[in-house]
Structure formats: C-alpha cells, structure tokens
Amino acid sequence: MANKILVVLEQRDGLIKRSGFEAASTAANLAKDLNASADAVVVGDAISNLNDISKYGIQKIFHLKNSGLANYSSSGYTEAITNLAKLSDYDILILSNTSLGKDLAPRLSVRLNAACIVDCVKLTKSGSEIIFTRPAYAGKALIDVKLLSSKKVITLRPNVFKAQVVDNPSPAEIVVNEISEVNLKSKVTSFKKSEGKLDVAEADIIVSGGRGMKGPENFHLIEELAEALGAAVGASRAVVDAGWRPHNEQVGQTGKTVSPTLYVACGISGAIQHLAGMSSSKYIVAVNKDKDAPIFNVADYGITGDLFEIIPALTSEIKKVK
C-alpha cells in the first residue's frame, strides 16, 4: 500500500497554475483515502503564490530552486524531481496533464522505475487498489486501468478534478532546496505567444468555426463573438487543412480534445472526429443551416439557419446582457 504521494506543481512566470491546485486537492483527497501523506514540489526560481497550496490540504511543499530552472527544462526538471522522489521515497507522483506534465511524467516514470498513466479523468478506490479511468480514441471510449507497479506516476486531465479548499487550513511548511547543479542538456530559451488571446486547451468558453464560414475572410464574425463571450477561437479540421486557420486552433481527433463550459459550433457539421474532441463540453450550442447536421445530436441548444445573420445578432445580444 502506497504511503507517500508527491504532487508536482507547474509554475509559469513564477505563478503556480490553476491545474496545480486541482492536482494538489486530488492528491490530498487520495492521501486521505489511502491513509497516506501528500506533499508537493515545484521547480523554478522565485514563486509568488506558494502559500496558496496550503488551502488545498497540502502540509509540506518543496521548492527546488535555481534561476536556470525558471523556464522548463526537460532534463533539469526530470533530474531535480527524480532526486527528491528517490531521496524521500515517494510512491505516487501526481502531475497535471498539461504540456509540461505530459512531457515530464513519462521521463520521471523511467527514472523511478514506475508505471505511468496519463490523462486520467477518474480515480476509483477498489479495495487496496486504485482504478484509473482515462479516455482513448480521442474520447470515443474510456478505459479502466490497473497499474501493476507499487511506484506510479500519473497525470490528471485539467478542468476535471476539483480544487477544493479545505476548512481551516494550517500554513504548509515550505522547504527551499537550492539546486546547485542543473542539467540543461535540453532547455527552453524563450516563449512565443500565439496570436489568439486564449488557447482552446485552457479556455472556459470556445467559439469554433467550420466550413460553413465559407472563407477565412468571414472568421472576424467568430472572433467578434469570441471577444464578446471572453472565449477562445476554435476551428474544425476542414478549415485548418484548407489553411483558413492555424492548426493550434483545431478541435477534434487530430487537434485538441476540449471540455469547456460552453462550446459554440458555427457552421460545423460535426464529423465524428470533431465530435470526439468536443462532445464532453458542458453545454454545446450549434448554429448550422443544415438541420440534419450531426452536430445537433450533441447540441444542447441549436439554431438552424443562416449563420451570417445569426452570429452577428448573437454577438450584439451577448454584449447587451453581459
């Protein structure tokens, strides 16, 4: 039976990300279930919101500190966390399934001789074991998995697990370990922000356009609606392949799998690959002139009609009520 859990938090620009609080909270709950303890670790330089972690039931935080580790370095982060995990003999490492978590988790699992499972959406205790549930085939199926090693590295899909604030949290002990030597064989030297204001992978609301938009010149309608809603702009594979929109906006099986609170599909018929990537959204709105389009099978609300009239009307109505 596992008795020590380590949650690996992700910081960007010295701030721990929201997904880290979800992981911290899940780790604290799992620790309770397994009669185990849960600590946290964060790698970076100065970090401003370390104390916030206490709110989620974590009692001890290791800050592995070095100015060379302010940005992500796969080699540097792997080495620093491996050393800590070995030294204190952690059994379960929990990360968020972000770009960083997905990159780091498999590396840690090899170093620690642990089993690795990524993108979990549910953890179920079954006797003394944990059953991990994760999507496969872009969410067309779910699989339940048992890990056969006592050492485990797992990642949790963001926006699925709740970050629960505990009652009367006591301040966590912060242990700062200055790392003297860092392995920077691979390192991030800079970051290029993408043009869109928000990324579909992290947005709470997404407005997506498909072939029904008729051409890239009409996407300003999508952008204006997204702006009014505070949403990210998404796109179907057809319009990305046609070169109308950049591929980082693509939602679906060869793009991003998303589950925002609200997904507005404009001129998207709903190919199976697209539906796989977005049908776990909490609410779906579809605007399409074809009333038989498959997108209406998953939409909570639909308007069948001319999107060139409906989208601008929707944009101005939203501006009125917000």
Added chain:
Amino acid sequence: MKIVVCVSHVPDTATRIKVGSDGKTIDPAGVTYIINPYDEYAIEEALKMKEKLGTGEVVVITLGSENSKETIRKALAMGADSGVLLKDDTHRDSLGIAKALAEEIKSQGTQLVFMGKQSVDYDNSIVGQLTAEILDFNCVAVCVKLDITGEKIIAEREIEGGREIVETSFPAVITCQKGLNEPRYASLKGIMAAKKKTIEEKAAVPYTPTSEVIGMHLPVGKQPGRIVGSDATAVPELVRLLKEEAKVI
C-alpha cells in the same frame, strides 16, 4: 546519417468505436487501419533531412502484428529506405512499446529519431519521451518547427497559448505535431519502388507489463437538445437560455 522513424498502425479516425467481446479492446470488425496521422509528419521531416544532407538513410520501425506491414509500406512509398517490423501480437502499454523501440534504435546506432507526437488509438503521447529516457537521448515533444545546424537542435514545441523554443543536441528523439510540415503523397513510382524495399522482421524484446486495461466502455452519450429557432429572431431566446437555464454566461 541514419535517421529512424517510428510509426504505428491505428484505426482510421473515422472509426465508430464498439467495445469488443473481451470488454477491454475495440471490436475490430469493419475497422480500417491507417498510418497514424502524426507519423506522416515524422516521415516527412526525416525525408526532408535526408534530402537536405544529400546523403543518409531513413529506416522505419513499427511494433505490431503482421498487418502493421501495410503502414511500413506506406512509409516506404513516401520515400523511406527500409523497414523493421518488431513482431508482437499483444496490446503493449506505452512502456512496453518504448522498450522494444529503444532496443531496436540502439541496434540501428542512430543519433536522430522521429515519431508522431501521439498515436490516435490510445492517445498516450508519451512513447517518444519514454524511449528517449530509456536511451538517455534528448527529446523534444510536440514539435512544430525544427532547425538543425551542425550539432545544435533548435525546436519549437507547441504548448498552451504558444510555443516554447527549445535548445538541445544529439542524440535526440523528436515527436512531431501537425504544422511541422506538409507530408508528401506517395507517388505511383514510390508505391512501386516500395514493393522492392526490404522489411526486416524480428521478435520484439519480451516485456512484463506495468499496467493492465481491465475494461473499456463508451462514454455516456449526450442527448440531442432543443432547436431554439431557424433565424436571427431566435437569438434573444438562446441568450436567455444560456444565461438563465445553463447559467454559462
């Protein structure tokens, strides 16, 4: 320079998934298999590299059953030089796949490996990183731009909200994302030539699994909702529903 590309043979993305009789894997009846879409970017990048250097060899490796040879042929038709099939009829977990690939990569003696950023079946997106770690190679995952000059590798990798610029060096595993390049189509000449290229078959190194799939099920489907109207006059009602019923705006 010898460049290795790892590919996988996966169900077409248009496949409707049905759970098989074992309750753990998909029902293979009527499923068309294709080359994993992300692997096409990997093959293209390897071919471009070879063309740029004017010399070298592109070797394609896959792990799987006899049927996976179709996917190797596809890569050979695009222009790869030879293939290796690591035979295994089981459903290995990611670590099992990575161990077999790492063993073969070692025996190929290469410094540069390309693969797709994930397979569109189990969507783990970790085989590249696992393989690199086993081999003690550097690894850049989810690469959308690659620039290799001498011993220096500068890669752009897609992350939330933008791209990280990563500097690293050989030996390296690069996992490829859509946007890295525009994969070529196999020409008729390429398809004919592929028939004469060698595919070596060998048994994959044995592996003791570290995980076990105990069940597969389909997500609870969404029920069709309500058609609010058929023109712009329905918009105020839609907004009211979003605000008062769904409470999402």
